[in-house]
Amino acid sequence: MNEATDNKETGSVTSIYHEFEAWQVNRGEKTIHAKRMPGFFRTIKNYTQLALWLPFFLVPYLRWNDKQAILFDIQNRQFHFFDIMVLPQDIWMLSLVLLIAAMTLFAVTSVASRVWCGYFCFQTAWTDWFTWIEDKIEGNPAARRKLDDAPMSLDKIKKKGIKHAVWMLLALLTGISFSVWFVDAYEYWNNLIHLNLPKVGWVVLAMFFFGTYILAGFLREQACIWLCPYARIQGVMGDAQTILPTYDTARGEPRGKLRKGGETGAPQGDCIDCFQCVQVCPTGVDIRHGQQLGCITCGLCIDACDAIMDKVGKPRGLIRYASLDEMSGKPTHKLYQHPRTLVYLAIILVAMSGIVYGLTHLGAMSLKVLPERQPLFVQMSDGSVQNKYAFKVLNKTDKDIHVKVTAESGLEGQMLIGAETPPLTHHGRGTSFTIFVKVPSKNLKQEITPIHFRVEGVEDPAVFAEYTSNFNGPKP
Amino acid sequence: MSDKHDAGGVPTTGHVWDGDLADFANQPPKWWMLGLTASAIWCVVYFLYYPSIPVSNTGSFFAGIGGWTAITEMEADKSVVDEVRGKYEDKLKDMTPAAILADNELTEYVTRSGKVLFGDNCAACHGTNGVGAADKLGLIAPKLNDDDWLYGGKIDDIHTTIMGGRQGVMTPHKDVLSAAEIDTLANAVAAGNPTSTPLFAEKGCTACHGEDGKGMAALGSANLTDGIWRFDGSLEGIKYTITNGVNVGPGSRDAVMPSFQAAGKLSDAEMKKLAVYVYKFGGGQAN
Numbered sequence: 001m002n003e004a005t006d007n008k009e010t011g012s013v014t015s016i017y018h019e020f021e022a023w024q025v026n027r028g029e030k031t032i033h034a035k036r037m038p039g040f041f042r043t044i045k046n047y048t049q050l051a052l053w054l055p056f057f058l059v060p061y062l063r064w065n066d067k068q069a070i071l072f073d074i075q076n077r078q079f080h081f082f083d084i085m086v087l088p089q090d091i092w093m094l095s096l097v098l099l100i101a102a103m104t105l106f107a108v109t110s111v112a113s114r115v116w117c118g119y120f121c122f123q124t125a126w127t128d129w130f131t132w133i134e135d136k137i138e139g140n141p142a143a144r145r146k147l148d149d150a151p152m153s154l155d156k157i158k159k160k161g162i163k164h165a166v167w168m169l170l171a172l173l174t175g176i177s178f179s180v181w182f183v184d185a186y187e188y189w190n191n192l193i194h195l196n197l198p199k200v201g202w203v204v205l206a207m208f209f210f211g212t213y214i215l216a217g218f219l220r221e222q223a224c225i226w227l228c229p230y231a232r233i234q235g236v237m238g239d240a241q242t243i244l245p246t247y248d249t250a251r252g253e254p255r256g257k258l259r260k261g262g263e264t265g266a267p268q269g270d271c272i273d274c275f276q277c278v279q280v281c282p283t284g285v286d287i288r289h290g291q292q293l294g295c296i297t298c299g300l301c302i303d304a305c306d307a308i309m310d311k312v313g314k315p316r317g318l319i320r321y322a323s324l325d326e327m328s329g330k331p332t333h334k335l336y337q338h339p340r341t342l343v344y345l346a347i348i349l350v351a352m353s354g355i356v357y358g359l360t361h362l363g364a365m366s367l368k369v370l371p372e373r374q375p376l377f378v379q380m381s382d383g384s385v386q387n388k389y390a391f392k393v394l395n396k397t398d399k400d401i402h403v404k405v406t407a408e409s410g411l412e413g414q415m416l417i418g419a420e421t422p423p424l425t426h427h428g429r430g431t432s433f434t435i436f437v438k439v440p441s442k443n444l445k446q447e448i449t450p451i452h453f454r455v456e457g458v459e460d461p462a463v464f465a466e467y468t469s470n471f472n473g474p475k476p
Numbered sequence: 477m478s479d480k481h482d483a484g485g486v487p488t489t490g491h492v493w494d495g496d497l498a499d500f501a502n503q504p505p506k507w508w509m510l511g512l513t514a515s516a517i518w519c520v521v522y523f524l525y526y527p528s529i530p531v532s533n534t535g536s537f538f539a540g541i542g543g544w545t546a547i548t549e550m551e552a553d554k555s556v557v558d559e560v561r562g563k564y565e566d567k568l569k570d571m572t573p574a575a576i577l578a579d580n581e582l583t584e585y586v587t588r589s590g591k592v593l594f595g596d597n598c599a600a601c602h603g604t605n606g607v608g609a610a611d612k613l614g615l616i617a618p619k620l621n622d623d624d625w626l627y628g629g630k631i632d633d634i635h636t637t638i639m640g641g642r643q644g645v646m647t648p649h650k651d652v653l654s655a656a657e658i659d660t661l662a663n664a665v666a667a668g669n670p671t672s673t674p675l676f677a678e679k680g681c682t683a684c685h686g687e688d689g690k691g692m693a694a695l696g697s698a699n700l701t702d703g704i705w706r707f708d709g710s711l712e713g714i715k716y717t718i719t720n721g722v723n724v725g726p727g728s729r730d731a732v733m734p735s736f737q738a739a740g741k742l743s744d745a746e747m748k749k750l751a752v753y754v755y756k757f758g759g760g761q762a763n
Contacts, residue, residue: 375607378758381624381702388621388758423580432584436758 026284026294028222031148033141034131035279039303048119049128057173060180072182078428084359087428089366089394093358096351103351105230107344109237111335112321113244113291117231118298123223126174126216127282130167137163141279167217168209175208221283225294235293240324241338244297247271247288247319248327255288258312270314277301277319287319365401365425367465368392369435369453376472379441384413385473386438393432393455393465395425402458405435409451409471412443422458437471444473561589565745573635573751574763583752590753593746597736598754606757613716613729614708621757624704628693629761635751641735644696646684648721648728653679662714665689670700706731 026032036042062069064082071080079086086093108115117124138144138159150156179201180188191197197205215223224231238244252271271288278286280301285294287301305319326332335341372388380386395401405419417436425431437451451471456464488498504512523529527545529538539545558565564585568576576582595604603609606620623629626644627637649658657675664673670689676682681689684697691699698706707717707729721728736742742750754760 372605374605375621378619378621379703380622380759381699381704383703386622386758431580433580434587434756 026221026225028225032221032282032284033144034282034284034300035141035276035304036132036135037276037280037300037304037307039300039307041299041303045119045128045298045300049125052120053122053125057177060177060185068184070181071184074182076428084362085396085398085428086362087394087396090358090362093355096354096358099351100348100355103344103348105234106237107341107348109234110239110242110338110341110344112297113238113242114231114234114295114297117224117234117296121296123215123220123228124282124296124298126170126212127220129170130216130220131282133166133170134163137166164217167213171209171212171216172205174212175205178208179204221294221296224283224296231293231296238291239340240328240330241333243321243323243326244291245287245295245299245302245319246291246322246324246327247277248317248322249288250327252288252318270309270318272308272312274308276304276308280304362396363465364395364397364463365403365455365457365465366394366396367453367455367467369467369469371469371472377474379474380438382440383442384415384438384440385444386417386436387471389435389437389453389469391423391433391435391453391455392430393423393425394430395427397427397463399427401425401427401460401463403455404458404461406454406456407435407437407451408454409437409439409449411439411449411451411471413440415439425455439471439473441473444476447473447475449473568745568748571748573631573748573755576748576752577631577755577760583756586749586752587756590749593742593750594753597742598750606754614713615706617731617733618706619704620754621759622704623759623761624699624702625693625759625761626691626696626698626706629755629759630763631751631755631760632763633693634754634760635748637733638747638750638754639735639737641738642696642733643723644731645724646697646717646722646729648719648724649679650719653718658715658718662711662718665700665714665718666709666711668701668703 059070060068067080069080069082071078073080077088105116134144138147147156147159176188176192183201188197188201191201192205219227252269254267254269255271255273256266256268258272258274277288278284278301280303281287282298282300283294283296285292287295299321302319302321306316309316309318323332368391370390370392372390376387378386378388391405393403402422402424404422405416407414407416415438417438418434423431423433435453449471450468452466452468454464454466487501489501490498492498503509525540525542525544527537527540531537564582567582568586571582576586594602594606598606599609601609601617602620608615608617608619610616618626625633627633627642653661657679660673661670661675661679661681664670664676670676670681670685671687676685676689677687684692684695685700686692686697689700691697703709705713707713717729722731723729736747736750
C-alpha cells in the first residue's frame with residue numbers, strides 16, 4: 001500500500017469522529033425530568049392525545065341493539081361495527097384501512113413532520129400522562145432530581161410507592177381497555193372481578209400491563225429513539241418544504257446570557273441561552289442543534305421559548321414551525337404545490353372508495369361453487385353426463401335460512417339433483433353441500449358450457465348470491 | 477505506534493501481540509452477564525425437567541422430573557381433535573346411514589372423514605373418488621360415481637356391500653358355446669341390445685342377466701343394455717368375459733369385494749361413513 005492511499009483512507013475514516021462530536025443524542029444515561037409549561041402547543045397536545053385515546057378507553061362500553069357496538073370478535077371470527085358484520089371473507093378491506101392509516105401518516109409527515117409522534121402516539125401520550133402523575137406526586141423536575149439522589153427514607157418510599165401504584169393502575173386500565181375491544185366488555189369485567197378470565201385473557205392483560213408500565217414508566221423517550229421504527233421512517237419523509245419546530249439560527253446567534261445593565265458592545269442574537277427549550281423537551285434534545293432523530297416535533301420548546309421572548313420583550317418565534325426553505329431564504333411553496341402530499345392524498349381517496357364500495361356491497365350472502373375435478377364428469381347409465389359441484393354458502397344475516405338452488409346453463413334437459421329440499425344455511429359461518437347437474441349427452445354441443453348458479457332465501461328471495469362455473473362433458 | 481492506541485486508563489490483559497496489540501480487560505456488560513447466567517440456569521432446569529441422561533447400557537435413562545414424553549404429548553393433541561369430532565361421532569353411533577344422509581351437516585362431516593377412509597381402504601381398487609382403476613384386462617373394480625350398480629345403489633345396499641363384501645360368479649362358456657356363438661353374443665352385448673339374438677335366451681344368459689338383459693341386483697349380474705361396463709366394454713373384452721367367466725379360477729375375471737366387517741379393520745361408524753361417502757359420489761339412488 002502506498003503512502004497516498006493510506007493517508008486518504010485514514011482521513012475518510014477519521015472524519016466520522018468529527019461527525020460524532022457534533023452528534024447530540026440522549027442515550028438514556030440520565031432520566032429526563034422535563035419541565036411542564038403551559039402554552040399553545042401544550043394545550044393542543046393535551047386535546048389531541050385525549051381525542052385519540054379517550055375513545056380507546058370508552059368506546060367498548062357503547063352498546064348497539066343490545067350488543068357491543070364495536071367488537072373485534074376474534075374467537076368467532078366476526079367484526080361488528082354497529083349494524084355491520086364483517087366476516088373474514090371481507091377482510092381485504094382491512095388492508096385498505098391499513099393503507100389509509102399508512103398514507104395518512106405519510107401525508108401528514110410530509111406536510112408538518114412527526115405530527116403523529118408529537119401529538120398522538122400512544123408512547124408520547126402515555127409517557128406524558130405518566131410524567132404528569134409523577135409531577136403531581138413528586139413535585140417539579142428539580143424536586144424530582146433531588147428525590148432521586150436522596151438516600152432512602154420513609155418520605156421517599158411513600159412518594160415513590162404512591163407514584164408506582166398509580167402508574168400500575170393506569171397500566172392495568174390500559175390492558176383492560178385493550179382487551180375489551182376483542183371480547184364483550186361487561187362480560188370481561190365480570191370475569192376479571194371473579195378472576196375467571198381464560199388463559200389467553202390473562203396473558204394479554206399481563207403483556208399490556210407490563211408493556212405500559214415499562215414503556216411509559218421507564219423506557220419513555222428511549223423507546224422513540226431506539227425502539228420505534230416509525231420514528232426513523234418518518235425522519236426521512238420530510239423535505240425542504242416540510243415545516244417542523246426550528247430554531248432561527250440567523251436571529252438567535254450569537255447567543256449569550258442576558259446581562260444586567262442592558263446591551264454591551266459585543267453583537268448578540270436573540271437567544272439568551274436560558275435552556276428552557278431543553279428543559280421542557282420530553283426527549284431531552286437541544287432543538288438549537290437543528291432537526292434530529294430525538295425530536296418528536298411536539299412544539300413544547302416553542303411554548304417555552306415564546307414565554308421567555310415575551311418576558312425579555314422580544315418578538316415570539318425564535319423557535320417556530322418553519323421549513324428548511326423558509327430558513328434558507330428560498331421562496332416557500334403553497335401546500336398544493338407539494339406533489340408528494342397530493343399523491344398520498346390520491347392514494348387515500350382510492351383506498352377510501354374501496355372501503356365504501358366494500359361496505360355497501362357486503363351482501364347478505366355469498367356463494368362459491370367448486371366443480372369436482374376428478375373426474376370432471378361421469379357418464380350415467382341413461383346416457384346422460386353428470387357433474388358434481390361443492391357449494392359453499394356464507395350466510396351473513398343473523399338467522400339460519402333455507403335456500404333454493406337454481407342453475408341456468410341453457411342446456412336442454414338439465415336436471416339439478418341434491419337440493420330437492422332446500423338446504424339450511426347457518427348464519428355467521430359457511431355451509432357446504434353437494435349439488436349434481438345432469439344433462440343428456442346428446443344435448444351437449446361443447447366440452448365446456450358455462451353454468452350460472454343462484455341460491456336465494458326461500459322466505460326472503462332478496463337474500464341471494466350467484467356464481468358462474470362450468471359444466472364439463474366429453475368431446476362431442 | 478503505540479501512542480495511537482491509548483487505552484484511556486483501562487487496564488489491559490497484559491498480553492501483547494505483534495508488538496502493539498493488546499486486549500482491554502473490560503468487564504462484560506451487565507446485561508450480557510445476566511443473560512449468560514440466565515441461560516446457564518435455563519440449561520440446568522431444562523436438563524432436569526426433560527428426559528436427558530442415559531443411565532446405563534440397558535437403554536434406561538433419566539426420565540426427567542416433568543414426566544414429559546412424546547407419546548403423551550401426541551395423545552393430548554389427539555384428544556383435542558377427538559373433542560371437536562366427538563359431538564358428531566356420538567351422533568353417528570346410533571344412526572343408520574340413511575339417517576346420516578338426511579342430515580346435511582352430518583353428511584358434510586362424514587364425507588370429509590370418509591375421504592381419508594376411502595383413500596386408505598378403497599381407492600387401491602376403486603380409484604380416487606371412485607373413478608375406477610384398470611389393469612390390462614379392464615377395470616379392477618367398478619366405478620362408484622355413476623348410477624349403475626351391480627348390487628343396488630340405495631344407501632343401505634351400499635352399506636351392506638361394504639360390510640359383507642360381494643363375490644359374483646359367471647360360468648365360463650368356452651366349453652359350452654362355439655366360437656361363432658360367442659362372437660354373435662358378444663356383438664349383441666356390445667351394441668347394448670343382448671336380446672336381439674335368440675342365443676341370449678337359448679343359452680341361458682337370461683337366468684342371471686334377466687329376460688331383458690338388465691341384470692339382477694340380487695345376483696349382482698351386470699346390466700348389459702347400458703353404456704357402463706364392469707370389466708371392459710370393447711368387443712374383445714366382452715368375448716373374454718363370456719369365454720372365461722368371472723371368479724371361477726385361473727384365467728377367469730377376478731371380481732371380489734372383501735367383507736370389511738369380517739376383516740375387522742373398520743369400525744361400524746367408519747363403514748357407515750364410507751357408505752355415505754360412496755353414495756355422495758353422485759350415483760346413489762334414493763330409497
